[in-house]
Amino acid sequence: MRDVFDVSIRLRRYFTLYTGVFVALVLVLGVLEHFGLPPRWIGYSFLFLTIILYATIGVLARTANVSEYYVAGRRIPAIFNGMATGADWMSAASFMGLAGTLYLSGYQGLAYVMGWTGGYVLVALLLAPYLRRFGQYTIPDFLGERYGGNAARLVGVAAVVLASFVYVVAQIYGVGLITSRFVGLQFEVGVFVGLAGILVCSFLGGMRAVTWTQVAQYVILIVAYIVPVAMLSYKATGLPLPQFVYGEVLAKVEVLETRLFDDPAELEARRLYRERADAIYERILNLPDSLHEERQRLSQKINELKNGDARMRDIVVYERQRRELPQNADEARDRWDSAMHVAAERGATPTHHSTAYPGNDESERNLARVNFLALVFCLMLGTAALPHVLMRYYTTPTVREARNSVFWSLFFILLLYFTAPAYAVFAKFEIYSGVIGSSIAELPAWIAAWSKVGLVAIEDINGDGLLQLAELTLNPDVIVLATPEIAGLPYVISGLVAAGALAAALSTADGLLLTIAGALSHDVYYKIYRPQASTQWRLLVSKTLLLVVAVLGATVAAQKPASILFMVSWAFSIAAAAFFPALVCGIFWKRANRAGAVSGMLVGMLLTIYYLVRVQFDSIPWLGIHGIGMAPWFGIQSVSAGVWGVAAGFVTIVVVSLLTPPPARSIQEFVEQVRYPQMRV
Incomplete structure (x- = not known):
């Protein structure tokens, strides 16, 4: 125990020194910017220096030990596991998407917070200590041991x-968004450049390297998140405490909203968008004739111009x-339907x-x-069931350290989530007061x-040369990244935010890739296909699969399938439906058996995917599928x-468990021992 305490003290010294060095780097770049360092070089510095830092940690923490690779040797102190979990959790969705969603949807966005x-309350009460007591490597490993056989595992x-x-x-x-904006790379190229930074940690040292890299990444992302909004707070209120004073700025935003929403030019712009919708x-109703007429109209216009x-x-x-x-009526229906919804949204009366x-x-x-409560429900259960968390x-x-690390995880996550609502309000104040109503010819860079x-x-739809609120479209993923530029802060702050967003995306991607590769290599290759495999072969297979999955993920990401927060919300719903019932029943109901668990996971996962796809998509063009959309059940959205x-x-x-034979007596006794370790069964 004394050794663990000494190691914890030494690690705190190392990471305190590391934090000081990072802050010094930001200050040095700020000074260099003042003396004329070009913004692009600041972007390069933040991007490549931080990736080199993560790569260095990955190399130093490399390992060929199976226990170190999969579970970091079960030697991570609670506070550092909490920091690593915070970084693992604070994905691009939290860092980039949360404040943007709060900006666009206001109060409704608090469902995510x-x-x-x-x-995490559910994790602490229902899952973390019991899973640690089971002592497996992966979540499928737990399912296989608890329910017996390979069906539940697969x-x-x-x-x-x-x-x-x-x-x-x-x-x-x-990662692609960050590199394409701040380094000037093409989006598709930036995706694969960022992929190299993701792979270098998880590929070399598995969970051990990823853990210490994530601790380092947490320091960067939390500094990058809080510093800009603190500067905005000081600029607007005189106090660098955004979490406590943003209510004052929210009152100003409400005044601006009342004025902007009722402005005659704004009302005219929204009317024109509704007419467009x-x-x-x-045109959709008159397909396919309307498509032919549109092609003829454009041809006639081109001939007249010539x-x-x-x-x-x-x-x-x-x-x-x-x-x-x-090219055809189906494609036209899909594309025009999307354009109609966009126009209708821009023509709708905005919400305070x-x-x-x-x-x-x-x-x-x-x-x-109902949708607010349903989203809270899905996110809570999805959080409690996410395998990488x-x-x-x-x-x-120990089990006690596992429970303590949940507390530290919540603490470190709270630092960001407590700040996100303030970020949204300050960004909205800057845009409403400094951008809306400006001349379109003189908009900021x-x-x-x-x-x-x-x-x-x-889009200047009413042709008055001024920017109305309805004429400005902001993707929620841009709010955090662009806020320093929106507020006119030094470019080094923009670079700092980009480094923080990159740290958030890389830390979560590392954990996710390791989870996927671990499930395939440990639970399929080792546990089912080749139990006699050597340690070297197991690690080689894991690293190969990790590389394959990473490249596939980058290929899909390059297609820009949806906004970050939408994709993450889908993942939470899938995880909640697939795992939460099986995990909770497996821990707290010894009568739950293999047939019940397998049936429950399949039914829950497939129903969720079916509903998600049918409600979210009217078509999937790259699969040649059209007309699959359906109305939401009771109005509940796909997220x-x-x-x-x-x-x-x-x-x-x-x-199913009640209709089929109970699990073996040995399994039921083991479940009792895990829940009540002081009992002797």
């Missing part, structure tokens, strides 16, 4: 791969529009930031309330810069698809 933090592996892969695609997508709807000696630039615009027209459960009538407000509690020396990445768009899967999973496990 409540769900994600509440999930279904668990499939669920781990699916949920973690969706999650890791979101992280790699975030109606016109697109008419005959009238128009500028070649104008002709090229219409030729591109004709070239990009849908502090409005809870917005809606035009009581029915809509009740629906908003639960794996972290296998790395502590950040709008053009982020437009090139595809996260910002403007909360896990509501149905979790309920179905619990019911299936209970019913």
Whole structure:
């Protein structure tokens, strides 16, 4: 015990020194910027110096020991496991997407804060100590040992791969955004550059290297998150305490909202967007004739411009529009339906930031309330069931340390989540007061810069030369990254934020890739296919699979499938439906058996995927699938698809377990020992 204490003291000294060095680096770059260092070089410095740092830690912590590779030798002290869990948890969704979602949806976005933090209460009470007491390497490993046989293990592996892969695609997508904006790389190239930083840690040292890299990444991401909003707070209120004074700025935002929402030019812009949505709807109804008419209209316009000696630039615009027209009625329906919804959203009456459960009538407000609660439910249970998070509690020396590390995880996560609402309010104040109403010809440079990445768009639909709120489209992923530029802070702060976002994405991606590779190599290759495999072969297979999964994830991320927070929410619903019922029943109900667990996981996971796909997508063009959309059940949106899967999973496990023979007596006794270790069965 004394040795563990001495190691903890020594680690605290190391990471205190590391934090000081990082702060000194930021200050040095700030001074160099003052003396003329170009912004691009600041971006290069933050990107490559931090990746080199993570790579160095990965090399120093490399290992060929199986226990070290999968569970860091079960020697991580609680406070450092809490920091690593915080970094593992603070993905690109938390760092980049949370404040952006709060910016766009106001009060409704608090569902993410409540769900994600509440999930750790479930981890501490229901799962972490018991899983640590079981003493396995992976979640499928627990399922295989608890329920017996390979069926539960294989279904668990499939669920781990699916949920973690969706999650890791979101992280790699975030890396692509960061590198493409701050280093000037093409998005697709930036995705694979960031992938190298992800692989260097998890590939060499497994969980041991990933843990110490994540501790280092947590320091960077929390500094990067708090410093800019603290500067905004000082600029707006005179106090660098955004978490405590943002209510004052929120009052100013509400005044601005009242003025902007009722501005005649704003009302005109929204009316024009609604008319556009109606016109697109008419075109959809008249397919395929409307597609042919649109092609003829563009051809006629091009001929008129050519005959009238128009500028070649104008002709090229219409030729591109004709070239990009849908090829058939199905493609036109999909594309125009998406454009119709965008126009309808921009034409809708905006909601005040502090409005809870917005809606035009009581029915809509009740629906908003239901979706809020459903999302909180899915995020809580998804948090408690995410394999890459639960794996972290296998790395502590004791069960008590596992429980303590949940406390430290919550503490370190709270530092960011307590700040996110303030980030959204200060960003909204800066945009509403400094950008909306400005001349479109004189908009700040950040709008053009982020437009090139595809996260910002403007359109002067009413032709008055001024930017109305409805004419500005902001992707939620841009708010945190662009806020320093929006507020006119030094570019070194933008570079710091980019480094923090990169740390958040890399730390989570490392944990996810290790989880996927561990499930495939340990639970499929070693436990099922080749139990006699040597340590060297097991690690080689794990690293090979990790590389393959990483490249596949980068390939999918390069297609920009959805916003980060949407993809992450889907992963939470899938994890909640697939794992939570089986884990809870496996720990607290000794009568739960293999048939029940396998049936429950399959039913829950498949129902969730079915609902998610049918509600979210009207078509999947790259698979040639069209017309698959359906209305949500009771109005619950796709991000909360896990509501149905979790309920179905619990019911299936209970019913099937009661209708089939109970598990072996030895398994039931072992479950009792895990729950009540002081008992002798």
